[in-house]
Amino acid sequence: MSVVIADLGTSCRADLGPDHPPGPERAVEPQPGRNPGLEGALHAATTRLVRSVDALADRAYAEPSLLPGWSRAHVVAHLALNAEALARAVRGVLAAEEVAMYDSDESRDADIEDLAGSSPTELRSRLLGSTTVLAEALGALPCDALETEIPRTPDRAQVFVAGQVMAMRWHEVEIHHADLDAGYHRTDWPDSFRCVLLGRHAERVPATLVATDLGRTWQAGPGTPIVSGTAADLGWWLTGRGDGEGLTTDGTLPRIGAS
Incomplete structure (x- = not known):
């Protein structure tokens, strides 16, 4: 599904693609062009997220999030790994190579569990580093590559396009920031x-x-x-x-x- 984000000062469409655990994931149609308003929205959302994660006391990482079965550490781990996976896929587009987001659903879930067991210091560092590499990859993405297909997993059961990545990540950041239960709530979501x-x-x-x-x-x-x-x-x-x-x-x- 596509929706026009008039609130962001652009006629471009923002398409939100797959990767919202623990439920089903889906692909959506292409985003036709670059979207400066969406870039600003993602940057602001990421800044808010990083500040919330940095402000968490070390003991708070092991406490439950609002997602059943996931601690706050799990949510931070997922957000870091999601950014790394998207960056890896976008770098593949830049190199004219097809690179899947994840090797498999099983490896994705195992990686989240493994990283969630890391120290709070490692989790904070990994999240910040992942947001940086994703921003760099997206910044290098040329307009003529935005409709390049990216498979979620190598079997291509679900496919999205490079032009959707920014909106996908915005969705992940806003939803899971609220899931953290760390002072940022759904009522804090921007109207856009x-x-x-x-x-x-x-x-x-x-x-x-x-x-x-x-x-x-x-x-x-x-x-x-x-x-x-x-x-x-x-x-x-x-x-x-x-x-x-x-x-x-x-x-x-x-x-x-x-x-």
Whole structure:
């Protein structure tokens, strides 16, 4: 799904591709051009994330995050490894070589578990380093390479394009920053991200969505319930987090798996 981010001062589309554990991952259509507004949004989101991680006390890394079964260390490890994987894939595009994000789903999960067991110092360093190498790789990506396909794994079961990487990473950073439960909440998401998030996930649920704070509606088919609430509460629910707290409906609230 593509959504236009008018809030970011550009007519380019931001496509949010696969990699949002622990739920299903999906590929989406190409992003047609560079997006300076999206670059700024990702940079700001990354800066906020790094500051939150740096501010965590060492003992806090082993404490639970908001993701079932994952500590804060797991979330930081995933964010670092996700950036490294995206950077590796983009560097492959720059070298005119097809390089998958991950060797396999199993190796991805094992790497997260391994890195989550590292010291807080190592996790902080790995996260900062990964965001730097990804920014450098994206900065070197020419416009004529943006539609180059990148496989998520070597079997090419899921494929995205290089022009989607920046928006994919923005999604990862904003969602998992809130998952950290370290002082940054869904209510802190920028309006531009909330709009993109709802646009992307609206089709997951058979309901008309009304974001009361944005004045926006995502219309579903006739006979479906109307679900209303703030964009942050709708987005949290649409990604399978929480049980719909803060939302109202004229029917039964659909159940959604995590993404």
